Amino acid sequence: GQNIDQPTEMTATEGAIVQINCTYQTSGFNGLFWYQQHAGEAPTFLSYNVLDGLEEKGRFSSFLSRSKGYSYLLLKELQMKDSASYLCAEKDSNYQLIWGAGTKLIIKP
Amino acid sequence: DVKVTQSSRYLVKRTGEKVFLECVQDMDHENMFWYRQDPGLGLRLIYFSYDVKMKEKGDIPEGYSVSREKKERFSLILESASTNQTSMYLCASSYRGESSPLHFGNGTRLTVT
Numbered sequence: 001g002q003n004i005d006q007p008t009e010m011t012a013t014e015g016a017i018v019q020i021n022c023t024y025q026t027s028g029f030n031g032l033f034w035y036q037q038h039a040g041e042a043p044t045f046l047s048y049n050v051l052d053g054l055e056e057k058g059r060f061s062s063f064l065s066r067s068k069g070y071s072y073l074l075l076k077e078l079q080m081k082d083s084a085s086y087l088c089a090e091k092d093s094n095y096q097l098i099w100g101a102g103t104k105l106i107i108k109p
Numbered sequence: 110d111v112k113v114t115q116s117s118r119y120l121v122k123r124t125g126e127k128v129f130l131e132c133v134q135d136m137d138h139e140n141m142f143w144y145r146q147d148p149g150l151g152l153r154l155i156y157f158s159y160d161v162k163m164k165e166k167g168d169i170p171e172g173y174s175v176s177r178e179k180k181e182r183f184s185l186i187l188e189s190a191s192t193n194q195t196s197m198y199l200c201a202s203s204y205r206g207e208s209s210p211l212h213f214g215n216g217t218r219l220t221v222t
Contacts, residue, residue: 008149
């Protein structure tokens, strides 16, 4: 079946840049979503990519390479409030979302 | 702002009880979903609905049923709660369309003892 892989946990320093990677199986791809989830809260939408390339949205950018089955979320000028889990989800051939287990990002001062 | 409201934030039930989890959205979204979220696993789809009175099984429907009598409301029912259904339950809604993002409720943490 489909598999989404992303690192379990990452640590970064306030003010720095961090890249969270996500790989997925390439058959039947219909888009890639990133969500942010603070502890105890609902996931909130960050970005959607369906074409190759980089989409920039303020401090956050998302990149997609369909041929490589690869995406990343880039967070710049990290702030303490960016400490959260980041969920990667692929929309498959049936237009259903396949979710990664999430990457817990810890920001240190 | 889209609002998805789940009726309970925390719920404790006994094994064998019938449990109702309610979800209401206020943005006239066609699609509604129920997920469960467990540590170390991605969100797992239980049931979804693309229209009133319509329901489709997700990846893990066993032990659950749903009801969508009105467009804004999607209910998840645990017919006979079991301890392995202890989890965080997330309701979500979206417009039709491939790029439409999901809007989530704050979740119901259900404990079955």
